[in-house]
Amino acid sequence: MNKTMLGVIDATKYIDTLESLTLNRCVAAIPFAGRYRLIDFVLSNMVNSGIESVAIFPKYQYRSLMDHLGSGKNWDLNRKRDGLFFFPSPDLNMPYEHVGAFEHFEQHIDYFLRSKQKYALICNSYTVCNIDYQMVLKRHIESECDITEVRHQGKSLEMFILETSLLLDLIINRNQTGYRSIIDVVRDHRHQLKICDYEYSGYVAVIDSIENYFAHSMELLHPMIWKQLFVKSRPIYTKVKDEPPTKYTSEAVVKNSIVANGCIIEGHVENSIIFRAVKVGKGTVIKNSIIMQKSQIGENCELDCVIIDKDVKVESDVALYGTVQQPFVIRKGTVQGALMNQ
Amino acid sequence: MLKKKCVAMLLAGGKGSRLSSLTKNLAKPAVPFGGKYRIIDFTLSNCTNSGIDTVGVLTQYQPLVLNSYIGIGSAWDLDRKNGGVTVLPPYAESSEVKWYTGTASAIYQNLNYIKQYDPEYVLILSGDHIYKMDYSQMLDYHIEKNADVTISVIEVPWSEASRFGIMNTNENMEILQFEEKPANPKNNLASMGIYIFKWSILKEYLEMDSRNPESSHDFGKDVIPLLLEEKKKLVAYPFRGYWKDVGTVKSLWEANMDLLKENCKLNLFDYSWRIYSVNPNQPPQYIAHDAIVTESLINEGCVVEGTVEHSVLFQGAHIGKGSIVKDSVIMPDAVIGENVYIEKAIVPSNIEIPNGTIIRPEQSFDEIILVTEELLEKQEPERMGSGE
Numbered sequence: 001m002n003k004t005m006l007g008v009i010d011a012t013k014y015i016d017t018l019e020s021l022t023l024n025r026c027v028a029a030i031p032f033a034g035r036y037r038l039i040d041f042v043l044s045n046m047v048n049s050g051i052e053s054v055a056i057f058p059k060y061q062y063r064s065l066m067d068h069l070g071s072g073k074n075w076d077l078n079r080k081r082d083g084l085f086f087f088p089s090p091d092l093n094m095p096y097e098h099v100g101a102f103e104h105f106e107q108h109i110d111y112f113l114r115s116k117q118k119y120a121l122i123c124n125s126y127t128v129c130n131i132d133y134q135m136v137l138k139r140h141i142e143s144e145c146d147i148t149e150v151r152h153q154g155k156s157l158e159m160f161i162l163e164t165s166l167l168l169d170l171i172i173n174r175n176q177t178g179y180r181s182i183i184d185v186v187r188d189h190r191h192q193l194k195i196c197d198y199e200y201s202g203y204v205a206v207i208d209s210i211e212n213y214f215a216h217s218m219e220l221l222h223p224m225i226w227k228q229l230f231v232k233s234r235p236i237y238t239k240v241k242d243e244p245p246t247k248y249t250s251e252a253v254v255k256n257s258i259v260a261n262g263c264i265i266e267g268h269v270e271n272s273i274i275f276r277a278v279k280v281g282k283g284t285v286i287k288n289s290i291i292m293q294k295s296q297i298g299e300n301c302e303l304d305c306v307i308i309d310k311d312v313k314v315e316s317d318v319a320l321y322g323t324v325q326q327p328f329v330i331r332k333g334t335v336q337g338a339l340m341n342q
Numbered sequence: 343m344l345k346k347k348c349v350a351m352l353l354a355g356g357k358g359s360r361l362s363s364l365t366k367n368l369a370k371p372a373v374p375f376g377g378k379y380r381i382i383d384f385t386l387s388n389c390t391n392s393g394i395d396t397v398g399v400l401t402q403y404q405p406l407v408l409n410s411y412i413g414i415g416s417a418w419d420l421d422r423k424n425g426g427v428t429v430l431p432p433y434a435e436s437s438e439v440k441w442y443t444g445t446a447s448a449i450y451q452n453l454n455y456i457k458q459y460d461p462e463y464v465l466i467l468s469g470d471h472i473y474k475m476d477y478s479q480m481l482d483y484h485i486e487k488n489a490d491v492t493i494s495v496i497e498v499p500w501s502e503a504s505r506f507g508i509m510n511t512n513e514n515m516e517i518l519q520f521e522e523k524p525a526n527p528k529n530n531l532a533s534m535g536i537y538i539f540k541w542s543i544l545k546e547y548l549e550m551d552s553r554n555p556e557s558s559h560d561f562g563k564d565v566i567p568l569l570l571e572e573k574k575k576l577v578a579y580p581f582r583g584y585w586k587d588v589g590t591v592k593s594l595w596e597a598n599m600d601l602l603k604e605n606c607k608l609n610l611f612d613y614s615w616r617i618y619s620v621n622p623n624q625p626p627q628y629i630a631h632d633a634i635v636t637e638s639l640i641n642e643g644c645v646v647e648g649t650v651e652h653s654v655l656f657q658g659a660h661i662g663k664g665s666i667v668k669d670s671v672i673m674p675d676a677v678i679g680e681n682v683y684i685e686k687a688i689v690p691s692n693i694e695i696p697n698g699t700i701i702r703p704e705q706s707f708d709e710i711i712l713v714t715e716e717l718l719e720k721q722e723p724e725r726m727g728s729g730e
Contacts, residue, residue, distance in 0.1 A: 034626035035642070073416075074623075223628070230625040240621035244610035245377035245641040245655075254635050260626040261378075261642050264611065274626075 005137060006082075006117040006164065007046040010099045011039065011125040012059035012089060017209040020329040021309065025064040028056075028125035030207065031292050031310065033220055033229070034260040034273050036238045037068050038207055041128045041229075044236040047075050049133035051121065053082035055111055057104055059089040068239050075237045085111060099124045099158045100182030102174040105167075112168050120167045122182055124158040128205040128216065130229050130236070136161055136198050145196035149186050152204040160186065166193075203228035214307060214327045217273050217290050221256055243276050251282055267297070281316065288324070292332075306330065344424045346396050346459040348481055348538075350389050351449055354382060354469035355402030355442055360590045363714050364690060368407040371469030373594070374673050374691065376601055376610065376617075377639040377654045380411060381588060382469040383619045386418045386427070391615050392477035394465065396425035398455050400448045402432055402441065417620045430455060444559030450548040456541065464544050466537040466561070472597050473585040474608065474615055475536075480579050484538045489577040491543065491569060493517065494536035496581050506532035507562050509578050517576040520566050531578055534585060537561065543574065584608040595688055595710045598654045598671045602637050622657040622674070632663065648678070662697070687711040693718075 011028035021030050028039040039056075046054055054077060058065055071077075072084030087108040100122045105112065112120075119140075121133055131150070140148040140161045147166070150159035160182050170179060179185045186195055203225050205216035219225050230236065243262025248254065253268040262277035267284035274280070275292045281299035289306040291297065297308075298316030305322035308314070309332035317338045322328030330336060358370025365373060371382035382399075389397050397420060401408055414420075415427030430452050432441050442448035449466065456464055463484065465477055475494070484492035495509050503524070509531045510519040521527070547565055551557050557564040569576055584607040588594040600606060610617060624643025629635055634649040643658040648665035655661070659672040662680035671688045678684065679697035686709070687701050693713060695701075699721055703709040711717070 223630075226625075226628065235623060236625070237623060240623065242616050242618050242621065244617070245639045246627065247611070248635045248638045248640065249604075250637045252636055254629045255633065256631040257629050258626045259629060259640075262611070 004118040005049070005051050005121050005133065005161070006115050006119070007043075007051040007054040008100075008105075008120055008122045009039065009042055009046075009054065009056045009125050010101070010104075010122065011056055011062070011065065012101065012104060013099060013124060013126070014060055015126075015208050018207070018213065020210065020331060021213070021307075022061065024061065024332055026058055026061045026125075027207070028058065029062075029065040029068055030126075030213070031275060032128065032207070032213075032217065034258045034275050035241075036236060037065075038128065039065065039068070039125045040236055040238045041130070042123045042125060043069075043075055044234075045129070045131050045133060046121065046123075047077065047237065048234045049131075049137075051133070052077070052079065053085070053115060053117060055085040055087055055108070057087050057089065057108070059092065059104075062088060070239065074239050087111065098181040098183045100160065102171045102180055102182075105171050106174075109168075109171060112164060112171070115164060117164055119161055120164045122160045122162075122167075126207045127157050127159070128207065128229070129157075129200065129202055130231055130234055131159075131200055131202065132234070133159075133161070139198055140196065143196055144194065146193040147182070147186060148196045148198050150198045150200050152200050154199075156183075156186075157200065157204065157206070158183070210307070210327065210329060211325065214290070214305075214324070218271070218288065220258060220273065221271060226258075241276055267299075267301075275310075290327075309333075312336065343458045343460075346425060346461045348394055348396075348463040348465055348477075349456050349459050349461040350394050350397045350465040350467055350477070351452070351456070352382070352385055352389075352397055352399045352467045352469050353445055353448060353535075354399050354408060355405075355448060356468075356470055357403040358470070358589060361594065362591060362712055364591070364594075364688070364712065365404070367404055369401065369403045369405060370589075372408040372411055373588070374656055375472060375588065375594070376598060377641045377656050378622075379617060379619045381472065382408070382412075383418075383617055384472050384474065385467050385469050386412075386415075386420065387615075387617045387619075388473075388475050388477060389467075390418045390420060390618065392475075394477055395420065395422055396459055396461075397427045398430045398452060399427060399469070400430050400442065400452065402448070405429075405431060411620055413620075418618045425459070428455065444557075444564070445561045446548060446551050446557075446565045447559035449544070450552050450559070453545060453548065456544075461541050464539045464541050466535075466539065468535040470589065471534065471585060471587055472608065473534075473581075473583065474612075474617075475581060475583065475585075477536075477538075480536070480581075481538060483579050484577070487515075487577045488575070489538075490540050490574040491566075491576045492538040492579050493566070493576065494534045494581050495531040495578045496534055496585050498530050498532045500527065500530050503527035503530045503532065509533055511578050515578045515580070517570065517578050520562070520570060522562055531580070533562065534581060535562075543569075591688060591712050592708075592710050595671060595686075599652070599669065601639055601654065602652055624657050630663075633661075648680075648682075656691075684713075687713055689713045 077084040147162045150157045246263040249266045252265045255270045259274045260276040266282045267280040270287045272289045277294045279296045283300040286303045291308045292310045295312040297314045302319040307329045311333045314336040354371040356370045358365040420427040586597045627644040630647040633646045637652040640655045641657040646661045647663045648661045651668045653670045655672045656674040658675040660677045665682040668685045673691040676689045677694045683700045685702040
């Protein structure tokens with residue numbers, strides 16, 4: 001039974017309120033939890049659930065996503081049979097933006113026609129959790145459902161299981177039925193299909209705004225939440241970087257923080273998330289902040305409630321403040337000098 | 343097979359018996375080092391960074407961990423269609439089973455592997471040392487000097503020279519004499535166990551050595567003296583940089599501590615010469631609210647709730663509340679309970695240290711403790727008595 005699902009990740013969605021993090025990347029490629037991208041969670045869940053064929057449907061700014069996924073090797077998806085497929089939208093002007101848009105699927109209908117898997121799992125790219133889809137499938141089959149929607153506390157997680165043949169039907173006949181996406185079908189009650197809910201009770205973070213991104217990142221500092229997301233038997237895979245272990249110098253003070261590899265910490269870091277290969281200079285105090293990959297923070301800086309994107313250089317003696325409600329976001333690749341924000 | 347200019351042969355069959363229980367179930371090159379690596383990562387990464395893409399790895403002692411670690415070499419970019427890494431275990435021939443009896447016999451028994459690539463030069467390496475070295479520069483030197491054999495040497499303190507294989511050279515760095523652990527050293531250039539041979543010379547002399555029943559089939563003891571006797575051109579290649587033989591518990595500990603120095607000569611953060619390894623793929627490390635972490639190297643997957651001072655923590659290590667880890671090396675997935683005190687120790691992989699345990703050197707400050715299950719059992723009554 002294990003091999004009978006194929007995975008579809010809809011990475012088309014553009015979210016206005018995440019704009020400062022998505023200038024150079026799609027939502028699926030937003031860095032999260034110190035060393036991951038949002039897509040790592042859904043992709044790893046699929047792989048850990050025995051799915052061996054995954055199709056990714058991106059639309060905007062997918063260069064960094066492709067760079068991240070590569071051949072799929074880090075997820076064990078570089079296969080001769082099945083593996084990882086990448087189906088960018090050929091038409092950026094397709095206006096319909098719901099997750100699971102049939103029009104986009106039809107552009108690559110051969111994938112669905114050729115697939116031998118009996119069931120299809122459709123997911124969005126920005127829901128962070130550690131879920132076993134086999135459990136969902138088991139229930140789907142036992143309850144003889146046509147479509148199962150995964151929910152958390154009553155709210156849709158935009159994860160659907162249905163038979164591949166039904167999905168094909170819906171894609172091909174979309175003009176007759178008027179349903180333009182899987183969500184349209186689930187929300188409508190005029191058809192004869194049996195729609196089921198599956199309540200997932202574990203930890204879930206849906207990243208659909210900067211405030212949410214910040215709040216969910218900070219939640220990871222609670223060990224109880226951390227343990228629900230990072231389970232030894234169901235690891236979250238990501239692109240490996242060959243970074244050395246992180247070095248803490250004699251002046252380092254680190255409290256309640258998540259730190260990835262390859263960092264050099266010489267300052268004070270508290271309640272923060274530090275991504276790979278970040279440098280924190282002497283005398284610098286970082287609190288309640290997220291510092292992404294390869295950013296360099298100079299000496300004697302003061303940062304509170306700040307999100308610093310990749311490759312940012314903060315020169316020495318800079319102070320940057322945001323609030324919990326409105327974290328201050330520094331865009332990728334910029335330089336912050338001491339006199340720039342005065 | 344396409345012709346290769348230079349093929350590397352990496353001797354990785356050593357038992358490393360002075361590493362005691364650390365090498366009970368694995369070969370010395372597979373011993374963990376530096377918070378993330380295994381010793382062999384340094385040599386394999388040097389090959390990749392030096393542009394050498396054909397590496398035969400000779401294994402013999404406890405090869406399971408090492409074999410599965412090397413895999414098809416993808417961690418070092420050595421999974422190639424032509425060349426790449428090949429693990430070469432001893433094998434049986436129709437007449438007899440041939441164990442590798444010495445370094446030279448190990449290479450001799452794999453001459454067919456080298457022959458496939460019809461190389462001009464063969465680089466012989468050992469998987470026991472921690473260093474970063476550009477072998478392509480050594481090869482250029484070998485070609486420039488038109489040497490038959492080039493041996494990489496490092497200056498050691500005169501006081502320690504009698505512990506090494508010493509090369510006595512003339513002003514042109516030509517080797518006149520090789521002395522294994524001389525009582526009265528005439529020079530302080532120690533062999534690093536890295537050789538570049540002209541392929542034709544290597545083949546000829548290994549065949550000659552194999553026919554000699556008196557030989558112990560060792561490069562240092564037999565093949566090099568034979569070459570000197572025959573007046574071949576042997577040249578020393580002086581290496582300047584960090585190099586350490588981590589053959590004992592103490593030297594393994596020291597090399598780990600070297601990484602914590604402010605101006606460490608072995609820079610792991612040099613992106614132009616990355617040390618590659620099989621990445622454990624664990625979540626980032628979590629440093630808890632009451633933790634204190636200073637002067638340390640900590641890898642992903644660690645959870646620190648206590649104090650870590652001047653120590654190296656490998657992936658998945660867990661330091662419990664109220665515990666103090668000082669001047670120590672904590673290997674992968676070791677779990678240190680609560681209120682534990684550890685000083686100057688190596689804690690091997692997967693060991694669980696119960697709450698309240700105290701581990702520190704008693705007799706002399708020079709001593710490094712290698713924690714074992716037996717040691718922890720002996721500690722049991724003491725712990726009970728301390729009112730834990």
